[in-house]
Amino acid sequence: MNLLILGGTKNLGRHVVEAALRDGHEVTLFNRGRTAPHLFPEVRRITGERAAPDALAGAEWDGVIDLSGLLVHDVRRSAEVLRDRVGHYTFMSSIAVYADKVLPGQTEDAALLSWPPDAPENVFTMDLYGPSKVRAEQLLTTRYGDRTAAVRSGFVVGPYNPDFGNWGEALATGGTLECAARPDQPIQWIDARDLADFLLLVTINRLPGPFTAVSSTWRMADLLDAWHSVVPADLPIDWTPEVDRFHLPHDGSNDGTFQLANNRAVAAGLRLRPPTASARDYLHWIRQGNTPPPPPH
Ligand SMILES: NC(=O)c1ccc[n+]([C@@H]2O[C@H](COP(=O)([O-])OP(=O)(O)OC[C@H]3O[C@@H](n4cnc5c(N)ncnc54)[C@H](OP(=O)(O)O)[C@@H]3O)[C@@H](O)[C@H]2O)c1
Known part of the structure; x- marks a missing residue:
């Protein structure tokens, strides 16, 4: 398939591009050319700002995977430009969209955060992260109907991605594993490569979302034991x-x-590798001399 990837060169995006190329898809990247500009030299690039994506108006794609949609304003603009140019619009959203932070077992149908009156659509603040993802999902659904999917994840682990605290470094160098959670803290995550495969699967099969793409729930102490x-x-x-x-x-x-609840994503084809596999690969990546990126906030 002919795929457009908005972003694609920093954390999760690298895995999406690698997976798309591995599976023989034709890829176009849209970003500013600032982050890892030497990556993927064989791939077509369109350079531009999310805030003004007019350069996307010159071509058509079977699907777009939007990894850099943090501002409502920007998603609104790309949704407009791409509306008649892409078959399916897959939006990387977040588990931060859910309004209730305590209730266990919520599905994709659970209540979502609301948009604060008069909040700016073009300024990023952590307070607006969840509401912005909700608003972006909603505007895409309004414009694309069943031609859009939102994929909601939380902790993303693996090479190039912020790890669980300092676990990767501690395992590689023999330091103290910093955990800072209750041992019985419930925790869900996803390996960046499993998430990349799922984003592709959703886009290629044109599945309508939303999907909560996370692991099953573990106790923090058990996850730490696995790593x-x-x-x-x-x-x-x-x-x-x-x-x-x-x-x-x-x-x-x-x-x-x-x-x-991750049942909908699993039924759609989400594959989840065991945490020991993520830990082993992450450790290997660090031992090769790579440095984990800083946490996003
Ligand atoms: N734990 C997590 O990491 C997590 C959890 C849940 C959801 N998410 C979501 O996952 C998505 C993926 O994040 P990522 O950083 O891993 O993606 P990424 O695609 O690996 O990196 C971000 C990309 O966006 C481009 N970009 C940044 N600002 C831009 C701008 N103003 N205009 C055009 N391009 C721009 C960057 O390239 P240039 O700098 O060259 O422009 C880069 O290629 C985000 O939407 C995030 O909200 C992440």
């Missing part, structure tokens, strides 16, 4: 809340965000 099991050394673990690299509240007020 720890890939190195023979018995490393110290620091559960002190102050060393909070996970940004998870310790009072349970965000537990529902990591107890979401």
Whole structure:
């Protein structure tokens, strides 16, 4: 297929491009050419700003995967420009869209955050991250109907992606594993490569969304044990809340965000590798001399 990827060169996007090329798709990248501009030299590039995507008006694609849609304004513009130029619009959304942060077992039909009155559509703040994703999903559904899907994920792990705290580095160098969550903290995640494959699957098969693309729910202590099991050394673990690299509240007020139902995505074909496979590959990537990127916030 002929695919347009908005973004594609930083964290998750690299895996999407690699997977698309691996599967023999023709890929066009749209970005500003600032992040890793030497990547994928064989791929066609259109250089431009999300805020003014007029350069996309010169071609047509079977599908677009939007990885750089953080501002409502920008998604609105690309939705307009691409409306009659793409078959399917797949939007990378977030589990931050759900309004209730405590209730376990929420499906894609659960209540979503609302848009604060008078909030700016063209300014990024962390407070507006979830509402912006909701509003972008909604405007795409209004314009594209069944020709759009939103894929909602949370923690994304793997090479080039912010890891679980310092686990990758600690496993590679023998340091203390910083956890900073309650041992019984519910946690969900997805390997970046599984997410990339799912974004492609949704786009190629033109599946209408939304999909919550996350693992099943684990206890944090069990996930840490799984990662720890890939190195023979018995490393110290620091559960002190102050060393909070996970940004998870310790009072349970965000537990529902990591107890979401993933049944719809799994039924559609989401494949989830075991956490030991993610940990082993991540460790290998670090041992090759790569540095994990900083956390996004
Ligand atoms: N834990 C997670 O990472 C997580 C969880 C849930 C959802 N998400 C969502 O996943 C998506 C993927 O993020 P990612 O950083 O991994 O994607 P990515 O596609 O790997 O990197 C971002 C891309 O966007 C381009 N870009 C940034 N600002 C731009 C602008 N103003 N105009 C045009 N292009 C621009 C960058 O290239 P240039 O700098 O060269 O322009 C880069 O290619 C995001 O929408 C995020 O909200 C991520």
